Amino acid sequence: MSVATPDAQLTFRRPGGLRTVKNGLATVYVTLATVLAVAPLFWVLFTVITKGIRLILSSNWWLQSQRGITPRREGGGAYHAIVGTVEMALICAAIAVPLGIMGAILLIEYAKGTKVARAVSFMVDILSGIPSIVAALFIYALFITIFGLGRSAIAVSCALVLLMLPVVLRSTEEMLKLVPQELREASYALGVPKWKTIVKVVIPTAFGGIVTGVMLGLARVMGETAPLLILVSYAVGINFSPTSDTMGALPTMINAGRDQPPQFPGYERVWAAAFTLILIVMLLNVLARLIARFTTLKEK
């Protein structure tokens, strides 16, 4: 390619030959990569929906448990598992969300740039890389081996806390970082103390993002299976008590029925349970978006 000289005739022709070919190849490549990345998602969704939709649409699915239902029998529902999954996730969130948000506030607002902050940040990175089975075994060792407690839904929630905490902390941290320093200074300039600035200015500004982080964390822990397998027995009946040693949950419901042959009705229930889990996670995401939207003021 030549550099145009001032007095040369200007030409605005399309680039020819090789460059058109390269451009075409690159377009094909990025399109193909996108399709390849998204295809499995649609495939999974399609399979789960087509195989699970029939049971999901019956009201019994949402109202009954699997008590007394064998894999060879039709009937029953996932109510017991939904109760268990939601209850354990909520207990987990009740512990992990305050801890995560407080931790993020410490790291960003109070200890920024200090050795403590760097050390804690490093630990959180390690924590977020812990496999769920390791978290489950840690809680097993702590609760059951050391303290001699029994298996329970609460133990599961505690193991889930270890998995949810880094997600909430990290995302809250990122959101707090995005809050402009000028807003904090504007608040200080009004004679507002630091803690009140954080509670009334910084957190509300970052609220939408923090909620999204919490929902992502919840979505992650709801699908975790290892803590359920290790720390609680799968119950086919309805149980609300978080201290009892058996409780239903969607991942363990899927696990319990996964080796059914396709001709058994229990086989279809596995797909329906998977669909239910996806639905709940999707519902949480929609909820997060709604919360974020309704807490944002209209500009005009």
Next chain:
Amino acid sequence: MARRIDVKNLDVYYGAFHAVEDVTMTVEPRTVTAFIGPSGCGKSTLIRTLNRMHEVIPGAHVTGSVQLDGTELYGQSVDPVAVRRVVGMVFQRPNPFPSMSIFDNVASGLRLNGVKNKKILDDAVERSLVAANLWNEVKDRLGKAGIGLSGGQQQRLCIARAIAVEPQVLLMDEPCSALDPISTLAIEDLIGQLKERYTVVIVTHNMQQAARVSDQTAFFNLAAQGKPGKLIEIGPTDKIFSNPDEQATEDYITGRFG
């Protein structure tokens, strides 16, 4: 009530870096004082020491004294939060709170300091918005977000927010640098009105602005990059712009600088 500011032998540091060297000046109540000078000469740093806002940056500290009507701002037992209730500040870029409506933005200073009475808040919001020349433009949409306003309106909103808490000194750090000429004019008119009630200190890069709005002008300069900024000359604005004592001041305001 406006207050007098006395700065004596003030040195400002960021960690080991010496940012401003040995400043002594007096700002009379109900006057506008303009800080001018090239970038990096420490005028923003100095204005931020007048309400202890520089302390937000870790490692920042001062030696010397700043007094407000004789009361030391850097005494052992002084709470910076209490200082900032008396010395308000408007920043370079408009920074309304994005999570709050226009009303809540103006009311925020009072609310966050514990005022709950609806009548007091309503009155303060109207009075401040009127004083900031913004009331007529926003009175029908007080519940809408403050960040939905134009840049000039946002800056006047920030001024309304700053004066709603009735400070006795108002610091303005380049309040018009992000605004168009029409908004700038509106803010300059406003500064003229504000000085009837407050002591105003303004940092500006616009020398016509300093000449237009201020009673007193302080010129800052630095010997070289990395050297501390110094107060070269302070005096009545007329004198600084027509017949300054220092050659450096004259060079700067006539554009022969550097």
